[in-house]
Amino acid sequence: MGGDHGLVVTVPASLDCLKGNPDLTLILVGDEVLLKQHLAQALLDYQGRLSIHHASQCVGMDESPSKALKNKKDSSMRVAINLVRDGAADACVSAGNTGALMATARFVLKMIPGVDRPAIVSTLPSIYGHTHALDLGANVDCTAEHLFQFAIMGNELVKAIEQIEHPKVGLLNIGEEEVKGNEQVKAAAKLLENSSLNYIGYVEGDSLTAGSVKVDLIVADGFVGNVALKSIEGAAKMMGFALKEAFGKNPLTRLAALAAYPVLKAFKKRIDPRRYNGASFLGLRGLVIKSHGGADVLAFKTAIQLAEVEVKNDVIKKVSEQIQLILAQRESV
Amino acid sequence: MGGDHGLVVTVPASLDCLKGNPDLTLILVGDEVLLKQHLAQALLDYQGRLSIHHASQCVGMDESPSKALKNKKDSSMRVAINLVRDGAADACVSAGNTGALMATARFVLKMIPGVDRPAIVSTLPSIYGHTHALDLGANVDCTAEHLFQFAIMGNELVKAIEQIEHPKVGLLNIGEEEVKGNEQVKAAAKLLENSSLNYIGYVEGDSLTAGSVKVDLIVADGFVGNVALKSIEGAAKMMGFALKEAFGKNPLTRLAALAAYPVLKAFKKRIDPRRYNGASFLGLRGLVIKSHGGADVLAFKTAIQLAEVEVKNDVIKKVSEQIQLILAQRESV
Numbered sequence: 001m002g003g004d005h006g007l008v009v010t011v012p013a014s015l016d017c018l019k020g021n022p023d024l025t026l027i028l029v030g031d032e033v034l035l036k037q038h039l040a041q042a043l044l045d046y047q048g049r050l051s052i053h054h055a056s057q058c059v060g061m062d063e064s065p066s067k068a069l070k071n072k073k074d075s076s077m078r079v080a081i082n083l084v085r086d087g088a089a090d091a092c093v094s095a096g097n098t099g100a101l102m103a104t105a106r107f108v109l110k111m112i113p114g115v116d117r118p119a120i121v122s123t124l125p126s127i128y129g130h131t132h133a134l135d136l137g138a139n140v141d142c143t144a145e146h147l148f149q150f151a152i153m154g155n156e157l158v159k160a161i162e163q164i165e166h167p168k169v170g171l172l173n174i175g176e177e178e179v180k181g182n183e184q185v186k187a188a189a190k191l192l193e194n195s196s197l198n199y200i201g202y203v204e205g206d207s208l209t210a211g212s213v214k215v216d217l218i219v220a221d222g223f224v225g226n227v228a229l230k231s232i233e234g235a236a237k238m239m240g241f242a243l244k245e246a247f248g249k250n251p252l253t254r255l256a257a258l259a260a261y262p263v264l265k266a267f268k269k270r271i272d273p274r275r276y277n278g279a280s281f282l283g284l285r286g287l288v289i290k291s292h293g294g295a296d297v298l299a300f301k302t303a304i305q306l307a308e309v310e311v312k313n314d315v316i317k318k319v320s321e322q323i324q325l326i327l328a329q330r331e332s333v
Numbered sequence: 334m335g336g337d338h339g340l341v342v343t344v345p346a347s348l349d350c351l352k353g354n355p356d357l358t359l360i361l362v363g364d365e366v367l368l369k370q371h372l373a374q375a376l377l378d379y380q381g382r383l384s385i386h387h388a389s390q391c392v393g394m395d396e397s398p399s400k401a402l403k404n405k406k407d408s409s410m411r412v413a414i415n416l417v418r419d420g421a422a423d424a425c426v427s428a429g430n431t432g433a434l435m436a437t438a439r440f441v442l443k444m445i446p447g448v449d450r451p452a453i454v455s456t457l458p459s460i461y462g463h464t465h466a467l468d469l470g471a472n473v474d475c476t477a478e479h480l481f482q483f484a485i486m487g488n489e490l491v492k493a494i495e496q497i498e499h500p501k502v503g504l505l506n507i508g509e510e511e512v513k514g515n516e517q518v519k520a521a522a523k524l525l526e527n528s529s530l531n532y533i534g535y536v537e538g539d540s541l542t543a544g545s546v547k548v549d550l551i552v553a554d555g556f557v558g559n560v561a562l563k564s565i566e567g568a569a570k571m572m573g574f575a576l577k578e579a580f581g582k583n584p585l586t587r588l589a590a591l592a593a594y595p596v597l598k599a600f601k602k603r604i605d606p607r608r609y610n611g612a613s614f615l616g617l618r619g620l621v622i623k624s625h626g627g628a629d630v631l632a633f634k635t636a637i638q639l640a641e642v643e644v645k646n647d648v649i650k651k652v653s654e655q656i657q658l659i660l661a662q663r664e665s666v
Binding site for chain 2: 210211231237239257263
């Protein structure tokens with residue numbers, strides 16, 4: 001039901017995914033009557049792989065997380081997360097209100113023992129392909145230990161979904177020199193240096209998309225990570241705007257745009273944010289993927305596919321095991 | 334002497350500025366012998382407007398600020414800042430080591446009474462033209478009071494150089510809602526709401542370049558501001574890279590590039606970071622402009638021109654007066 005567009009996006013995206021992957025089973029959670037209207041023939045076409053689970057309420061995009069938690073016990077997001085808790089679903093994908101989704105997920109699924117804070121991890125296009133980054137907004141103030149745990153969790157996620165053994169992990173800072181940075185970041189660097197991770201040191205904001213070396217995972221607190229993410233989104237939008245402006249200036253430039261059309265299309269596809277849609281909540285005992293609220297069909301499909309990849313690669317189990325291992329190692333010291 | 338390229342950039346940029354502005358007088362501070370070699374005929378051409386001031390030392394780009402301060406008392410940056418302190422120059426422009434320049438400027442010029450911390454302010458291209466932002470990296474941890482002072486200082490700078498009476502001031506946060514953000518940002522918002530500034534509320538990272546409304550000045554702590562700046566630089570680089578890749582793919586796309594060449598050139602110019610080069614140190618009793626270390630002639634020229642604009646518009650005096658006014662108002666309450 002969630003997102004800015006609701007069923008006109010989530011239903012076609014779901015059907016596309018079912019069509020593309022015969023192993024996939026989807027449970028659409030929300031208003032049964034509305035869902036039946038939108039699904040119609042599809043319920044027969046995908047019998048056994050597509051079902052409806054009724055939920056009588058919806059969390060508004062601007063509703064406060066605490067109110068949603070208290071008053072919307074039969075909301076589509078709450079019911080979907082309940083299904084994950086009960087083992088009826090392997091993952092929940094939602095384009096709804098981020099704060100409410102995180103609060104509900106945390107309340108219903110609980111944290112992995114040993115993890116202090118959940119984190120939001122997502123992927124950004126980079127000149128090397130792409131980069132994973134966390135936390136993108138779940139936590140405004142983080143201690144060194146929080147940052148360290150984010151790195152451990154993110155590292156397992158990257159290992160699992162990218163199939164690389166030793167992801168390069170960087171810590172977001174305002175300079176690459178040892179002396180720079182705030183106290184939390186400096187202390188987190190010490191923890192990472194003494195860990196088994198392939199920690200490559202401090203990286204700056206440009207490393208998220210175009211640093212001097214490839215970084216697989218970049219760790220920051222949720223305030224900094226979110227500002228960086230939004231800054232990149234803004235810069236991309238601004239450049240797209242300037243490009244459009246330049247090509248739209250006069251009949252001659254519009255002619256040039258025509259000649260360059262296939263190239264501009266390929267360029268747009270390469271950096272299309274819809275191809276990077278889907279953020280995972282890490283640190284919980286179940287898988288929840290947050291899609292951008294404004295997602296269209298392609299974007300929402302990407303988020304569902306991300307859930308498939310994470311389920312197939314057992315991300316939650318691996319994160320949980322790794323955290324237990326680190327804790328056990330610490331206790332034995 | 335500073336920057337990655339030294340005199341081959343700073344000298345031609347200086348001569349270009351002298352040529353373009355008959356009101357301008359420049360004192361080039363550095364190794365006299367080297368400078369004379371580079372200037373040659375120019376010293377005669379611009380007699381009375383161009384002079385050399387010898388400095389026997391140079392601060393390395395990676396030298397620690399404290400070492401530079403202690404051991405390089407005759408460095409070009411130190412001597413240039415001394416000239417500002419002594420009233421022999423209205424401003425100092427340097428492409429040297431940022432940390433050393435800030436430490437030296439702070440030590441030599443001293444802070445404006447009432448200002449707790451200096452801040453670095455610069456300009457970013459936006460879909461509305463451009464946006465000013467601070468602090469871009471001078472302070473890693475800031476209190477609400479620091480953020481408030483940054484806003485006051487930045488506001489005076491924007492008023493003076495943009496000739497607008499009530500710049501729109503936004504506070505960088507991770508959401509536009511009241512409940513979001515860390516404690517410092519929330520407390521700074523309260524101070525700004527009760528101030529005479531045209532405070533428009535929280536803005537997110539995308540507002541630096543492409544928000545839903547135009548913002549003239551965006552305030553953040555130096556950690557967040559610097560990460561945002563570098564993230565935007567990276568995103569622009571990544572998009573430029575992807576665009577180049579798309580147009581360079583095969584003979585057909587290269588042909589399209591040829592057709593689109595004038596448009597791509599106009600686009601590149603619109604977002605050219607060299608046209609935004611130059612960051613001002615605010616909060617000091619004299620004007621110091623930091624150019625990007627990698628600046629070329631055009632970029633360094635932009636930094637000199639920024640110094641000219643700030644001198645002409647009496648930015649330091651206005652900032653100082655405004656800070657005194659705010660302090661006096663507080664004491665009278």
